[in-house]
Amino acid sequence: MLRFVLRRLLATIPVLLVVAVVVFLMLRLTPGDPAAVIAGDSATTEQIEQIREALGLNRPLVVQFGLWAGSVLRGDLGESFFFKMPVAQLIAQRLEPTVALAVSTTLLAVLIAVPLGVLAAWRRGGWFDRVLMGFSTIGFSVPVFVLGYVLIWLVSLKLGWLPVQGYRRIAEGFGPFIRHLILPTLTLSVIYIALIARVTRAAVSEALTEDYVRTARAKGLPETAVLTRHALANAAVPIVTVIGIGVALLIGGVVVTESVYAIPGLGRLTVDAVLARDFPTIQGVILFFSAVYVLINLLVDLSYVLLDPRIRY
Amino acid sequence: MSRRWAVLACVCVALLAWALPARSETVLRVAPHSNLVVLDPIWTTAYITRNHGYMIYDTLFGTDAQGKVRPQMVDEWEVSRDRKVWTFRLREGLQFHDGTPVTGRDVIASLERWGKRDTMGIKLMSFVERIEAMDARTFRLRLREPYGLVLESLGKPSSNVPFIMPERVARTSPDRQIDDTTGSGPFVFKRDAWRPGERVVYLRNPKYVPRRDAPSGTAGAKIPKVDRVEWMIIKDPQTQANALIAGEIDLIEAPAHELYAQLRRDPGVQLVETNPLGFQAGLRFNHVQPPFDNVRIRRAAMAALNQLSFLRAQVGVPEMYRTCFSVYPCGSPFATQAGMDFIVRPDMKRAQQLLRESGYDGTPIVIMQPTDLAVIAKLPVVAAQLLRTAGFKVDLQAMDWQTLVARRAKKDPPSRGGWSIFCTIFAAVDMANPVVNQPVAAACDKSWFGWPCDESLEKLRDAFARTDDPAEQKRLAEAVQVRAMEIGTYVPLGEYVIPVAARKNVQGLVTGYFLVLWNVEKR
Numbered sequence: 020m021l022r023f024v025l026r027r028l029l030a031t032i033p034v035l036l037v038v039a040v041v042v043f044l045m046l047r048l049t050p051g052d053p054a055a056v057i058a059g060d061s062a063t064t065e066q067i068e069q070i071r072e073a074l075g076l077n078r079p080l081v082v083q084f085g086l087w088a089g090s091v092l093r094g095d096l097g098e099s100f101f102f103k104m105p106v107a108q109l110i111a112q113r114l115e116p117t118v119a120l121a122v123s124t125t126l127l128a129v130l131i132a133v134p135l136g137v138l139a140a141w142r143r144g145g146w147f148d149r150v151l152m153g154f155s156t157i158g159f160s161v162p163v164f165v166l167g168y169v170l171i172w173l174v175s176l177k178l179g180w181l182p183v184q185g186y187r188r189i190a191e192g193f194g195p196f197i198r199h200l201i202l203p204t205l206t207l208s209v210i211y212i213a214l215i216a217r218v219t220r221a222a223v224s225e226a227l228t229e230d231y232v233r234t235a236r237a238k239g240l241p242e243t244a245v246l247t248r249h250a251l252a253n254a255a256v257p258i259v260t261v262i263g264i265g266v267a268l269l270i271g272g273v274v275v276t277e278s279v280y281a282i283p284g285l286g287r288l289t290v291d292a293v294l295a296r297d298f299p300t301i302q303g304v305i306l307f308f309s310a311v312y313v314l315i316n317l318l319v320d321l322s323y324v325l326l327d328p329r330i331r332y
Numbered sequence: 333m334s335r336r337w338a339v340l341a342c343v344c345v346a347l348l349a350w351a352l353p354a355r356s357e358t359v360l361r362v363a364p365h366s367n368l369v370v371l372d373p374i375w376t377t378a379y380i381t382r383n384h385g386y387m388i389y390d391t392l393f394g395t396d397a398q399g400k401v402r403p404q405m406v407d408e409w410e411v412s413r414d415r416k417v418w419t420f421r422l423r424e425g426l427q428f429h430d431g432t433p434v435t436g437r438d439v440i441a442s443l444e445r446w447g448k449r450d451t452m453g454i455k456l457m458s459f460v461e462r463i464e465a466m467d468a469r470t471f472r473l474r475l476r477e478p479y480g481l482v483l484e485s486l487g488k489p490s491s492n493v494p495f496i497m498p499e500r501v502a503r504t505s506p507d508r509q510i511d512d513t514t515g516s517g518p519f520v521f522k523r524d525a526w527r528p529g530e531r532v533v534y535l536r537n538p539k540y541v542p543r544r545d546a547p548s549g550t551a552g553a554k555i556p557k558v559d560r561v562e563w564m565i566i567k568d569p570q571t572q573a574n575a576l577i578a579g580e581i582d583l584i585e586a587p588a589h590e591l592y593a594q595l596r597r598d599p600g601v602q603l604v605e606t607n608p609l610g611f612q613a614g615l616r617f618n619h620v621q622p623p624f625d626n627v628r629i630r631r632a633a634m635a636a637l638n639q640l641s642f643l644r645a646q647v648g649v650p651e652m653y654r655t656c657f658s659v660y661p662c663g664s665p666f667a668t669q670a671g672m673d674f675i676v677r678p679d680m681k682r683a684q685q686l687l688r689e690s691g692y693d694g695t696p697i698v699i700m701q702p703t704d705l706a707v708i709a710k711l712p713v714v715a716a717q718l719l720r721t722a723g724f725k726v727d728l729q730a731m732d733w734q735t736l737v738a739r740r741a742k743k744d745p746p747s748r749g750g751w752s753i754f755c756t757i758f759a760a761v762d763m764a765n766p767v768v769n770q771p772v773a774a775a776c777d778k779s780w781f782g783w784p785c786d787e788s789l790e791k792l793r794d795a796f797a798r799t800d801d802p803a804e805q806k807r808l809a810e811a812v813q814v815r816a817m818e819i820g821t822y823v824p825l826g827e828y829v830i831p832v833a834a835r836k837n838v839q840g841l842v843t844g845y846f847l848v849l850w851n852v853e854k855r
Contacts, residue, residue: 050731050749052738057370059377059491060756063778064741066449069507070375101369102528103509112527171574183574184566281566281575283530291367291529294704296734 096303106303117284128211136219158213222254263319389495393487394551436465441502480800549844609760610829630820636683636722661760671814
């Protein structure tokens with residue numbers, strides 16, 4: 020087990036290296052010039068060139084990459100061209116809103132979707148199953164921003180129950196923190212509820228056709244025990260996998276929600292950095308996302324051992 | 333007895349102080365037009381940094397809403413008979429946020445840094461022999477020859493503004509961004525509360541010494557009337573509108589045109605036109621690459637362009653746009669229709685005929701369209717359609733604004749990553765005369781992107797800069813426009829305004845060129 024973990028952790032190094040090289044080259048090959056953005060719309064070619072020089076952008080690509088890779092190896096992700104602060108500090112500053120949103124969305128989605136998925140599988144083909152599948156199709160199809168605006172219009176503007184936008188850090192008080200988190204969480208969780216409910220339904224449906232379920236029923240176990248201790252437990256691996264992928268996607272993919280609710284998280288940071296061609300920030304954030312992906316996948320793999328005794332590392 | 337009374341009075345005062353609620357801090361929450369990332373208003377021409385500059389710095393002169401230059405930090409000044417020596421005296425009591433007095437040395441260092449970077453500053457400095465401090469509050473500008481735009485340069489309201497900084501800050505190389513945000517303006521930047529991309533905070537400067545005259549434009553009394561200003565960075569226009577309606581913010585600097593109807597319907601919201609001159613839309617040709625290196629082809633294209641088509645498509649709200657057949661903003665002193673016949677009466681048949689006669693060989697023209705910049709995204713689409721109708725082979729290329737900004741600096745042929753046409757908007761204040769109006773210049777490689785090249789036009793601009801006779805300035809400004817249109821440096825596409833949206837309890841918004849937050853109060 021320990022060897023497996025170490026092997027997986029070592030395997031992240033070439034992954035991150037490839038990501039670093041690819042991202043670096045892609046950014047440099049993509050049109051766009053951070054110096055032109057910084058200089059402003061009325062700047063002359065000469066001023067833009069001066070800024071390029073100040074930022075080191077007129078050096079050969081190999082030199083630029085070498086300097087950046089060297090500082091990353093020393094644990095320094097560099098300094099943002101625009102925000103004029105270390106990228107690591109920028110990520111740390113933007114991490115809390117994104118993590119809070121990801122955790123609350125995952126919790127809400129799991130708490131709602133798994134029971135719904137199990138029930139749908141249990142009553143497969145019945146009205147509950149059909150209604151749930153219908154709703155999950157809608158949940159997939161409605162764009163996040165449409166749902167976000169509808170919720171804001173109803174809950175914030177018409178009823179005046181919750182704030183329209185913004186984020187309050189947990190240090191500013193638990194009440195404001197939760198109040199600002201409810202609408203974004205509801206908006207974002209719909210798609211994940213749909214996804215997890217569908218996967219749960221499929222996995223539990225399959226488990227319910229297995230011999231051990233028939234045996235459990237034959238020996239007179241109550242239906243709830245059959246569903247939870249036998250069907251759900253054996254269907255847990257795909258469900259946990261999709262939850263894990265969901266969390267990883269959430270960390271990097273909350274761009275629209277963060278924009279609609281003006282949440283200063285990592286998603287918005289990434290978009291701002293890309294639009295401004297802030298190379299150090301984009302590189303740093305993508306490296307960070309890659310590391311998070313690898314780590315979450317590792318945790319999901321390790322959880323299989325707990326969920327399925329047949330799996331050994 | 334008197335001692336007893338004194339004790340009693342003290343007790344009463346203490347009880348009153350305890351019983352009365354402490355005055356709550358007034359906070360003005362503003363959604364600015366963009367995120368503030370660069371703090372140095374000399375290093376960048378970005379408008380958001382200019383607005384930040386006006387919050388924390390003061391200027392020697394300001395420009396009022398009527399375009400008149402008025403003293404700001406300067407108390408009095410005099411000009412020698414030969415108009416080569418300008419002596420300025422600062423107002424009494426001016427001090428920086430750190431408590432140190434503003435002196436002539438600070439002014440000199442600030443002007444020197446600005447004069448190495450700003451187009452108008454560079455021009456002024458080319459006439460300056462030396463600047464010297466006479467005493468703590470007096471400084472002198474010695475010119476090699478008379479220059480007509482000394483005050484206009486010192487009081488210019490748009491980026492880069494000659495803001496006055498402490499000497500230790502202004503000594504920073506103009507190629508390097510400053511770190512120190514000490515100014516002497518009406519607000520103090522609260523650096524520890526600054527979260528780029530989220531929030532910018534300013535506090536009222538209690539030591540600020542305002543002028544006594546009424547605020548107008550960037551001139552007059554700059555009295556901070558709220559304790560704290562917070563710029564809340566909300567990027568999504570709909571979210572900005574929702575936050576204003578819900579009362580979570582007090583003001584939106586530049587609401588999207590399509591949201592004005594919704595904002596207008598809300599009883600708690602008012603729309604205020606703080607910048608009546610507004611913005612001018614324009615179309616720029618690439619003069620160094622075929623086919624627009626040929627003046628006859630440029631003129632054929634110009635004949636096809638119709639301002640109303642652009643304005644209807646881009647803005648759509650009739651009361652917020654107007655046609656303006658001048659390179660200078662309509663309503664400003666130099667506005668004229670001279671040389672503008674082609675666009676006053678656009679004629680597609682004539683455009684087609686001119687194009688046939690021009691020898692156009694069917695070279696495709698590349699029009700760059702920035703899809704992510706809503707305020708100009710539709711202009712290139714209209715240009716493409718009109719030019720196709722005129723007979724051009726058009727390649728309309730969609731891209732994000734930053735790609736466009738980088739690509740427009742390239743002089744390569746359109747087929748190899750260059751370009752033929754792009755559209756943009758200019759703040760009207762940046763187009764007010766032949767010196768500040770960048771797209772009208774034709775100084776070859778030193779010109780703005782598109783690089784028009786015309787010696788006679790540059791001579792006219794230089795002559796305008798030298799004279800301070802208003803009638804002569806007017807004549808030269810007109811001549812500049814006529815020549816600029818003859819050679820097609822660019823095409824003005826009309827003007828539009830972007831009124832500020834504010835809660836109704838927000839009062840005292842100053843009319844001028846852009847949003848300034850002194851004099852604004854929350855009632």
